[in-house]
Amino acid sequence: DAGxxxxxxYKITETGRQVTLMCHQTWSHSYMxxxxxxxxxxxxxxxxxxxxxxxxxxxxxxxxxxxxxKTENFPLTLESATRSQTSVYFCASxxxxxxxxxxxxxxxxxxx
Amino acid sequence: SQQGxxxxxxxxxxxxxxxxxxxxxxxSINNLQWYRQNSGRGLVHLILxxxxxxxxxxxxxxVTLDTSKKSSSLLITASRAADTASYFCATDAGGYNxxxxxxxxxLAVHP
Numbered sequence: 001d002a003g004x005x006x007x008x009x010y011k012i013t014e015t016g017r018q019v020t021l022m023c024h025q026t027w028s029h030s031y032m033x034x035x036x037x038x039x040x041x042x043x044x045x046x047x048x049x050x051x052x053x054x055x056x057x058x059x060x061x062x063x064x065x066x067x068x069x070k071t072e073n074f075p076l077t078l079e080s081a082t083r084s085q086t087s088v089y090f091c092a093s094x095x096x097x098x099x100x101x102x103x104x105x106x107x108x109x110x111x112x
Numbered sequence: 113s114q115q116g117x118x119x120x121x122x123x124x125x126x127x128x129x130x131x132x133x134x135x136x137x138x139x140s141i142n143n144l145q146w147y148r149q150n151s152g153r154g155l156v157h158l159i160l161x162x163x164x165x166x167x168x169x170x171x172x173x174x175v176t177l178d179t180s181k182k183s184s185s186l187l188i189t190a191s192r193a194a195d196t197a198s199y200f201c202a203t204d205a206g207g208y209n210x211x212x213x214x215x216x217x218x219l220a221v222h223p
Contacts, residue, residue: 031208099209
């Protein structure tokens with residue numbers, strides 16, 4: 001199916017474990033983004049990517065790692081999960097500078 | 113730090129009424145975007161207004177931008193129960209399409 005998908009949709013993990021959230025888009029968009037959304041807050045940018053093999057930090061990158069070996073995939077890894085990383089994570093993509101972003105359905109992550 | 117601040121935080125209206133949400137931001141921008149989020153879902157893009165535009169329409173939506181006051185407003189006319197959602201403004205200050213979101217306005221439209 002065309003669009004932007006995220007997996008898993010729900011994840012429960014324990015403190016200290018590594019967990020990877022997947023994001024896949026079928027539009028061949030150059031730009032991809034990871035945000036987290038916490039109760040009472042808007043979305044905060046974790047990492048972004050302008051193209052394959054080009055990534056950079058956003059507002060809240062600590063504790064996260066990203067890679068982008070292929071244009072369509074942009075996985076987000078929590079190297080050692082902490083309770084403060086309990087959140088809803090959204091992936092987004094955009095085709096061109098100065099245009100809208102398209103969001104995935106989100107992954108609800110709980111760290112116990 | 114959040115660039116955009118929405119006002120009000122929550123809004124409750126009856127079907128058929130108009131809903132107005134405001135957004136203020138701090139730095140110069142290339143464009144400002146409004147998104148809707150239904151409960152438990154991803155964000156959906158509503159409208160984008162560029163820094164050289166003052167007003168934009170899309171269906172029942174009207175967005176204004178005042179760069180001198182660093183503020184924007186989103187007007188939803190003749191609201192429907194299906195408009196119940198959270199609405200976020202997001203600013204693009206330039207460079208790689210990075211957006212900074214406000215905390216959002218929760219709109220409840222009662223039948």
